[in-house]
Amino acid sequence: MTGGTEAFPDLGRHCQHSDCHQLDFLPFQCDGCHKVFCVEHRSFKSHQCPKSDHNSRKVLVCEICSTSIETTGRDGEKDQKLLLEKHQKSGNCDPRMKKKPTCPVRRCKEILTFSNTSTCKTCQVKVCLKHRFPADHVCRKQTTPSSSLLVGNGVRWNEKFVAAFASRKGKECGKSERDSKSSSTTPSVRAY
Numbered sequence: 001m002t003g004g005t006e007a008f009p010d011l012g013r014h015c016q017h018s019d020c021h022q023l024d025f026l027p028f029q030c031d032g033c034h035k036v037f038c039v040e041h042r043s044f045k046s047h048q049c050p051k052s053d054h055n056s057r058k059v060l061v062c063e064i065c066s067t068s069i070e071t072t073g074r075d076g077e078k079d080q081k082l083l084l085e086k087h088q089k090s091g092n093c094d095p096r097m098k099k100k101p102t103c104p105v106r107r108c109k110e111i112l113t114f115s116n117t118s119t120c121k122t123c124q125v126k127v128c129l130k131h132r133f134p135a136d137h138v139c140r141k142q143t144t145p146s147s148s149l150l151v152g153n154g155v156r157w158n159e160k161f162v163a164a165f166a167s168r169k170g171k172e173c174g175k176s177e178r179d180s181k182s183s184s185t186t187p188s189v190r191a192y
Contacts, residue, residue, distance in 0.1 A: 108131060
């Protein structure tokens with residue numbers, strides 16, 4: 001069957017699905033069987049293509065070490081079994097690798113994957129994204145105090161803050177005894 005109209009005989013093609021044969025002006029050619037189909041029958045599943053996985057990629061997972069092995073769709077089940085056997089005999093198959101790495105922070109059971117792993121710049125430990133900051137996990141390697149964190153006489157700014165907070169003894173932040181006395185006296189500046 002040829003496509004097109006009387007005016008444009010080369011325009012479009014007929015769907016090669018056995019029940020369709022619709023004239024389609026934007027036909028699709030199947031990558032597997034190389035037949036031409038309309039929009040409705042263009043997917044592998046809709047026209048039941050016998051070569052639907054010829055270009056697809058599959059990943060085999062070794063049951064011993066959980067290593068992933070990439071294959072193409074052209075490999076049959078026998079070839080896949082041979083690939084797994086080859087992997088097991090190669091020496092790279094280690095049963096100790098089966099356990100997935102988890103976050104080392106106590107009580108965190110997050111499995112570390114490519115997308116949720118962060119390496120701490122301070123202690124070089126791989127942790128999950130929840131614990132990526134040094135304050136969120138116990139850093140083994142503490143850095144020396146930098147000059148930007150020190151406030152005179154070698155005292156850290158947070159230590160000075162904690163000392164000032166403790167000296168308040170429950171009083172309100174902005175009010176002290178001297179403020180209550182000074183409010184009853186005359187102001188130091190006069191407004192004319």
